[in-house]
Amino acid sequence: MAGTFAFAESRNGELRKVGFEAVTAARQAADASGGGDVHALIVGAPGIAAQADALGRYGADNVVVVEHAALERYSPEVVAATAAERIRSGQYRAAFFSASAQGRDLAPRVAAQLGVTLASDVIAFELQGDDVLAQHPAYTGKVIVTLRLTGVPAVLSLRPGALTAVEQPRSARIEQAAPAVDPASARVVVTELLQQTATKLDLGEAPVIVSGGRGLRAAEHFKLVEDLAAAFGNAAVGATRAVTDDGWRPATDQIGQTGRLVSPDLYVAVGISGAIQHLAGMRTAKTIVAINKDKDAPIFKVADYGIVGDLFEIMPRLTDEVRKARGSR
Amino acid sequence: MKRVPDMELRFAIAPDRKSLEPSGLKYDMSDFDGYALEVALRLVEKSGAGEVVLISLGPDGVQETLRKGLAIGAARAVHLQAADVPVDGFAVAHALAAELRGGGYDLILFGRMATDTASGTVGPMVAELLGLPCVTAISQLDVAEGSGTARRDLEGAAEMVRFPMPAVLSIDEGIARPRLATLKGIMAAKKKPLEVKPAALGEARLTVEAMALPAERSGPRFLGEGSDAVPELVQRLRTEAKVL
Ligand SMILES: Cc1cc2nc3c(=O)[nH]c(=O)nc-3n(C[C@H](O)[C@H](O)[C@H](O)COP(=O)(O)OP(=O)(O)OC[C@H]3O[C@@H](n4cnc5c(N)ncnc54)[C@H](O)[C@@H]3O)c2cc1C
Numbered sequence: 194m195a196g197t198f199a200f201a202e203s204r205n206g207e208l209r210k211v212g213f214e215a216v217t218a219a220r221q222a223a224d225a226s227g228g229g230d231v232h233a234l235i236v237g238a239p240g241i242a243a244q245a246d247a248l249g250r251y252g253a254d255n256v257v258v259v260e261h262a263a264l265e266r267y268s269p270e271v272v273a274a275t276a277a278e279r280i281r282s283g284q285y286r287a288a289f290f291s292a293s294a295q296g297r298d299l300a301p302r303v304a305a306q307l308g309v310t311l312a313s314d315v316i317a318f319e320l321q322g323d324d325v326l327a328q329h330p331a332y333t334g335k336v337i338v339t340l341r342l343t344g345v346p347a348v349l350s351l352r353p354g355a356l357t358a359v360e361q362p363r364s365a366r367i368e369q370a371a372p373a374v375d376p377a378s379a380r381v382v383v384t385e386l387l388q389q390t391a392t393k394l395d396l397g398e399a400p401v402i403v404s405g406g407r408g409l410r411a412a413e414h415f416k417l418v419e420d421l422a423a424a425f426g427n428a429a430v431g432a433t434r435a436v437t438d439d440g441w442r443p444a445t446d447q448i449g450q451t452g453r454l455v456s457p458d459l460y461v462a463v464g465i466s467g468a469i470q471h472l473a474g475m476r477t478a479k480t481i482v483a484i485n486k487d488k489d490a491p492i493f494k495v496a497d498y499g500i501v502g503d504l505f506e507i508m509p510r511l512t513d514e515v516r517k518a519r520g521s522r
Numbered sequence: 523m524k525r526v527p528d529m530e531l532r533f534a535i536a537p538d539r540k541s542l543e544p545s546g547l548k549y550d551m552s553d554f555d556g557y558a559l560e561v562a563l564r565l566v567e568k569s570g571a572g573e574v575v576l577i578s579l580g581p582d583g584v585q586e587t588l589r590k591g592l593a594i595g596a597a598r599a600v601h602l603q604a605a606d607v608p609v610d611g612f613a614v615a616h617a618l619a620a621e622l623r624g625g626g627y628d629l630i631l632f633g634r635m636a637t638d639t640a641s642g643t644v645g646p647m648v649a650e651l652l653g654l655p656c657v658t659a660i661s662q663l664d665v666a667e668g669s670g671t672a673r674r675d676l677e678g679a680a681e682m683v684r685f686p687m688p689a690v691l692s693i694d695e696g697i698a699r700p701r702l703a704t705l706k707g708i709m710a711a712k713k714k715p716l717e718v719k720p721a722a723l724g725e726a727r728l729t730v731e732a733m734a735l736p737a738e739r740s741g742p743r744f745l746g747e748g749s750d751a752v753p754e755l756v757q758r759l760r761t762e763a764k765v766l
Contacts, residue, residue, distance in 0.1 A: 204679070267681065269656070294676040298658045301611065301643040305650035310612035310728045313641040326731060331639050333529045336542070338639075339732040340609060353677075380655040381689075384671075385682040395678025401765065425766075429678070444661065444696065445675045450529075450637060451553065451695040453677060459765040469529055473640070476736065480763040482755065483742070493742040497763070498755055502748035510749040514756040518766045 195286035196229040197222045198346070200276055201248055201256075202295055203237050205386065206265070208244050210398045211291035211351070213251045213358035218289045218318070218351055220252030220361060225320045226286050230254040233365075234279055236272050238265035242367065249365030251358055256365045263376035266383040267295055271376050273302035278373040280307060285346045287325060292350040292454070293397050300350040312342045314454065316355040316477055325349065333450050333473035353397045354456035355477060394429045396448070400458045404431035404448055404475070408464020408485065408504055412441035417508040418463055424515040431455070433471050449474035464504045467492025484508070523555035523578050524607065525587040526638040533735075540730045551587050554633025558693040560700040562631050563595045565665060572628070573597035579617055579721050580607045592711035593703035599714070602721035609728055611643035616724035618644065619651035632692040634659045642692065649690035656690040657683050661697055 199219035201212035216233050223229040233253040235241055237260060245256040259275055280288050280303065290300035292314040304311040312318075312327040316337075319326045325347040331338045342349070396402060403425070405418040415430070422428035432442040434449060448455060450473035460478035465471060467483070467490055475481070476495045483496035484504050493499045500507055527533075527547045534543035551559075562574045576591045578584040579602040588599040602617055622630060630649075635642030642658070649656030661680075662673035665687070672683045675694065685691075703711075745751040745758070760766040 204676075294659065294674065297642050298646065298674075301646040302650055302656070304643070305612065305615065305647040310610050311641075311643050311647075312728060313611070313643050329639075329641075330736070332527070332533055332542075333637065333640075334736065335529070335533050336535070337734050337736050338609070338730055339734075341729050341731040342727065343729075344727045381657055381683060381685045383681045383683050387680045387682070388678075397677030445678055445680060450640070454640065459759070459763065473529075480759070480765060481739070482759070488744070493744075495739060496742045497739050498758060499742045499744045500746065500748070500751045500755060501744060502751070507749045507752060510752045511755070514752050515766065518756050518760060 195223070195226045196283060197231050198280050198283055198285045198288040199231060199233045199253065200290045200296070200299065201233045201235045202291055202293060203235060203241060204267070204295070206237060206241060208235070208247060209293070210358060211293045211296065211353050212248070214351055214353070214356050215289040215291055216248055216251040216253050217358045218356055219287070222287045222320060229286065232257060232279070232283055232285070234259070234276055236264055236275060236372070238262060242369070245365065245367045249363050250360050252361040252363055253365045254363050256367050257370050258367060259370050259372050261372055261376055264372065266386055268376055268379050268383065269298055269302065269381050270379045271372050271374055273299055273306060274373040276303045277306035280346055287347040287349065290348070290350040292352050296350050300348060304348040307346065307348070309344050309346065309348055310342070311348045311350065312340050313350045314352050315349050316352050316456065318349060330477055333469050334476040335469070352454060352456050352477065354458070394427065396429050396431055396446070396453050396455055399427060399429035401425045401428035402431045402448070402455060402457045402459070403428050403461045403463065404433070404465060405436060405463045406433040406465030407435040409436070415441060417504070421461065421508060421512045421515065424512045424519065426519060433465055462492050462496070463508065465492050466490050467495065523559065523576055523587065523591060523633070524552045524636045525549050525578060525580055525584045526552045526636055529637055535733050535735065540733050542733070549583060549587065551590060552633055552636045552638070554635060554637070554693060554695055556700040557695050557697055558631040558633050559591055559594060559596065560698045561663060561693055562629070563701070564698060565629065575600065577602065577618065577621060579604055579614060581605060585716060588716055589711050590703060592714045592716070593707040594701060595707065597714065599716045601716060601718045603718060604721040604723060608723060608726050609639060609730055610726040611641055611728070612647055613724040613726050615644050615647035615651055617721040619648050620722045622648065623652060628688050630654070630690045632690070634692050634694045645690055645692040652690070654688055654690050655685045657685050658692040659694045660691055661694040663691070663697060
């Protein structure tokens with residue numbers, strides 16, 4: 194029996210869904226090694242403790258809350274030192290982070306401070322004796338590599354969305370703790386958070402992503418993509434690099450090898466050819482829909498469902514039907 | 523900088539089920555490392571002093587990639603020799619940190635991630651081993667008088683970060699368009715120093731157990747042409763994919 198650790202990521206005082214995914218993974222790992230406790234860590238400004246109960250819902254037995262006025266924004270050095278200290282003292286079998294933008298910054302620092310390596314961007318894992326076998330998409334998603342991770346604790350970062358957060362309520366004990374280092378001593382300081390997505394859900398959080406490519410022909414036609422996202426109600430808008438390069442959408446919307454690597458439940462590709470650099474960012478989505486006028490477009494090779502045709506004709510009807518389907522539930 | 527296979531190619535798995543079939547692979551500098559090199563060259567040009575040094579770890583083939591970087595404008599290069607590039611980022615970080623320690627560098631630049639493994643772990647691990655401040659995935663950078671500010675793109679947001687130098691930075695694409703090697707640069711590169719040493723790799727605690735091509739999707743299931751196919755799509759999203 195061994196305990197596990199999960200880092201519960203937050204931004205702007207709000208827990209992020211990827212944190213629940215990390216707790217879900219930690220719960221699975223603890224149960225697989227005989228039912229140890231799951232400890233979760235939240236770091237933020239005073240008040241963030243109010244969200245600790247939510248982590249119990251996903252299976253945390255113990256939530257450590259580190260609150261400090263100087264930790265309103267992510268502080269890489271303070272959070273890394275604090276997480277490393279908790280993991281060191283907890284003697285965990287495994288520690289889970291997200292491979293989100295924040296987690297990709299944090300997890301390697303923590304692993305190095307602990308003197309262990311990291312299996313990063315993991316889409317599935319399994320404990321095997323003292324080792325962990327972790328699957329990781331490599332070579333722009335064209336190859337799935339199974340990695341053997343030895344050493345304790347096993348530190349993993351999980352591709353956002355690859356593991357579905359599952360509720361398994363516990364009444365979590367909540368414990369307050371101080372940051373491991375004085376936030377005033379941090380050398381690297383986040384001075385500003387620029388919020389860009391008007392909609393509440395962003396690419397790291399949304400179960401559904403509706404993504405547009407150059408086939409939309411002009412920035413204003415992204416309204417078609419936004420309307421479909423709104424009809425789903427739980428969708429974020431993504432884009433190809435062709436689109437972000439042309440300034441139709443902000444760079445932070447870009448999906449692909451050089452943008453975000455996502456794994457939503459549903460990915461709808463609208464007017465996207467399916468270049469390998471784009472596929473690298475989305476081919477692990479659970480269900481992929483492609484709408485393209487060219488039946489030979491490479492996007493169809495990774496799609497579960499395809500409609501061949503003019504997106505300008507298809508999108509309004511699709512938006513309408515999705516709205517109706519949701520309305521009639 | 524890391525030498526990686528050309529991602530446009532078709533990959534086949536070798537009979538050992540844990541490596542790529544080597545025949546037909548072509549290699550080049552990882553994309554993000556090209557951006558890091560461009561940033562380094564611009565910083566040196568702007569300050570009017572200093573030099574850009576390249577370090578690459580791997581088999582002898584990496585010397586070709588280092589020569590390319592020298593042709594683009596770096597002053598000298600170091601090849602840390604290893605039979606292959608381990609997937610264990612911490613092992614690689616050990617070897618790089620051993621080489622970088624005491625090097626007196628103002629900035630140590632990495633790409634945001636290597637395009638083959640997409641892990642992005644080596645840069646921040648090197649920073650920890652050297653005790654240096656670190657900012658990852660930088661899409662805009664401003665450096666002046668021993669400190670800098672950087673922008674990092676997040677999901678649907680971005681953050682501005684301040685850091686002191688010396689520091690370790692990892693560079694996102696798009697920050698600056700990489701220049702190409704000129705003929706003159708290619709000629710000059712032949713005479714630039716390229717030092718070869720064994721890599722002091724740490725113990726590998728992350729290894730490749732198996733490689734496989736991704737499971738084929740049952741599709742593509744073409745549901746038809748034009749908006750007439752929409753009702754069936756919605757029906758299937760509801761009953762098969764269960765996302766509605
Ligand atoms: C180093 C490097 C890194 C890169 N990184 C990324 C990355 O991270 N993300 C990324 O997305 N790209 C990336 N790219 C770019 C990538 O190679 C492609 O150029 C890009 O993805 C193409 O975008 P697109 O699909 O929107 O445009 P296009 O390839 O131009 O495709 C447009 C598609 O729209 C269809 N279409 C046109 N009109 C209609 C219509 N009326 N109805 C229906 N369909 C229509 C066309 O048939 C076509 O398939 C990268 C490239 C390089 C070299």
